[in-house]
Amino acid sequence: MATINFGGVDETVITRDEFPLSKAREVLKDEVIAVIGYGVQGPGQALNMRDNGFNVIVGQRKDSSSWEKAKSDGFIEGETLFPIEEAVERGTIICNLLSDAGQIAVWPTIKERLKPGKTLYFSHGFGITFKEHTNIVPPANVDVILVAPKGSGTSLRRLFLAGGGLNSSFAVFQDASGKAFEKAIAMGIGVGSGYLFETDFKKEVYSDLTGERGVLMGALAGIIEAQYQVLRERGHSPSEAFNETVEELTQSLVPLVGENGMDWMYANCSVTAQRGALDWKGKFKDATLPVLNQLYDSVASGKEAERTIQRGSTPGYRQDLEEELKEIRESELWQTGAVVRKLRSK
Numbered sequence: 001m002a003t004i005n006f007g008g009v010d011e012t013v014i015t016r017d018e019f020p021l022s023k024a025r026e027v028l029k030d031e032v033i034a035v036i037g038y039g040v041q042g043p044g045q046a047l048n049m050r051d052n053g054f055n056v057i058v059g060q061r062k063d064s065s066s067w068e069k070a071k072s073d074g075f076i077e078g079e080t081l082f083p084i085e086e087a088v089e090r091g092t093i094i095c096n097l098l099s100d101a102g103q104i105a106v107w108p109t110i111k112e113r114l115k116p117g118k119t120l121y122f123s124h125g126f127g128i129t130f131k132e133h134t135n136i137v138p139p140a141n142v143d144v145i146l147v148a149p150k151g152s153g154t155s156l157r158r159l160f161l162a163g164g165g166l167n168s169s170f171a172v173f174q175d176a177s178g179k180a181f182e183k184a185i186a187m188g189i190g191v192g193s194g195y196l197f198e199t200d201f202k203k204e205v206y207s208d209l210t211g212e213r214g215v216l217m218g219a220l221a222g223i224i225e226a227q228y229q230v231l232r233e234r235g236h237s238p239s240e241a242f243n244e245t246v247e248e249l250t251q252s253l254v255p256l257v258g259e260n261g262m263d264w265m266y267a268n269c270s271v272t273a274q275r276g277a278l279d280w281k282g283k284f285k286d287a288t289l290p291v292l293n294q295l296y297d298s299v300a301s302g303k304e305a306e307r308t309i310q311r312g313s314t315p316g317y318r319q320d321l322e323e324e325l326k327e328i329r330e331s332e333l334w335q336t337g338a339v340v341r342k343l344r345s346k
């Protein structure tokens with residue numbers, strides 16, 4: 001474990017140098033890792049673990065599109081691909097990678113088959129933290145661990161194939177075997193994490209729900225729509241409004257932030273831009289702080305979980321989501337985006 005100072009605060013971080021893949025293989029050599037659910041995280045984690053030499057099987061509803069996807073990814077029916085019940089029976093580490101709402105319906109099936117000594121693994125603190133809503137309360141004689149990659153399962157797989165790793169947080173909720181900590185880290189390395197940051201289930205889910213509803217997804221989409229609308233209403237063309245709101249953000253400025261921080265991005269823009277951005281930054285912060293506090297309160301009170309479960313448990317939830325995404329896709333803003341993306345020079 002390395003102690004790393006983050007802006008003045010010491011934190012412990014697990015690196016692949018001190019916990020190499022060979023050690024992870026040794027820790028998990030006798031385990032059958034059952035990945036339950038083959039949506040977005042399922043494929044990323046299962047394929048990375050399989051390529052890393054672990055004993056991986058997949059459990060998925062038969063005759064679903066995800067079942068077919070698992071087959072096309074090389075999982076073989078009756079050997080490494082099973083209906084959920086059977087995969088849980090066979091697995092010693094049960095990776096619960098169903099959608100957070102789906103985990104509720106399947107929990108009785110999993111719980112019944114959690115023999116003493118098995119390990120229950122999550123990639124989100126949701127089910128355990130919001131147990132009043134999910135009823136997910138594991139028996140005391142199993143280890144309960146978490147590895148939450150901080151990004152999409154798609155990026156987890158892409159980075160792995162490119163020889164890198166996505167950072168993940170990890171946590172132990174219940175240590176029945178005395179080895180839960182080691183297992184969590186080994187799983188973290190196995191799924192293709194770069195660095196591993198320790199947290200607990202509650203902190204993981206509170207920060208994750210806030211982040212995705214806030215800056216990462218909700219606020220991002222909202223502020224983009226607002227600026228595009230202002231520019232259009234003031235007589236700017238779609239391409240000009242899009243270029244100044246999205247294209248420059250994704251193609252030029254955010255990559256600079258990722259590379260070397262906000263001040264570095266600022267320093268690579270004109271002094272005109274820097275002066276203006278520094279003057280306006282405070283106004284945007286003041287305007288959004290109350291919304292972000294409201295968001296955090298909604299997460300911490302369980303309201304966000306309740307809504308996620310309620311909306312995610314209705315039979316047509318996928319179609320409903322797709323309808324809403326379609327509305328975004330078909331808006332003038334994002335239709336303009338589709339055209340602008342084709343105009344990128346290689």
Ligand SMILES: NC(=O)C1=CN([C@@H]2O[C@H](COP(=O)(O)OP(=O)(O)OC[C@H]3O[C@@H](n4cnc5c(N)ncnc54)[C@H](O)[C@@H]3O)[C@@H](O)[C@H]2O)C=CC1
Pocket residue numbers: 037038039040041042061064066096097098099100101102103105106123124126148149150151152153154
């Ligand atoms: N999407 C991502 O990249 C990330 C997801 N996570 C977490 O990983 C876990 C899995 O998330 P995703 O891969 O996004 O899930 P997902 O929404 O893609 O669903 C995974 C699978 O669950 C199955 N499923 C849903 N309801 C079911 C039910 N009632 N019975 C049987 N199967 C059912 C679906 O068929 C699908 O194959 C969640 O806890 C999520 O919060 C964590 C980090 C990133």
Ligand SMILES: CC(=O)[C@](C)(O)C(=O)O
Pocket residue numbers: 149150151152153208212216
């Ligand atoms: C990709 C990720 O980490 C998210 C946004 O939290 C999620 O998909 O739940």
Ligand SMILES: [Mg+2]
Pocket residue numbers: 149150151208212
């Ligand atoms: Mg996340």
Ligand SMILES: [Mg+2]
Pocket residue numbers: 208209212
């Ligand atoms: Mg999330």
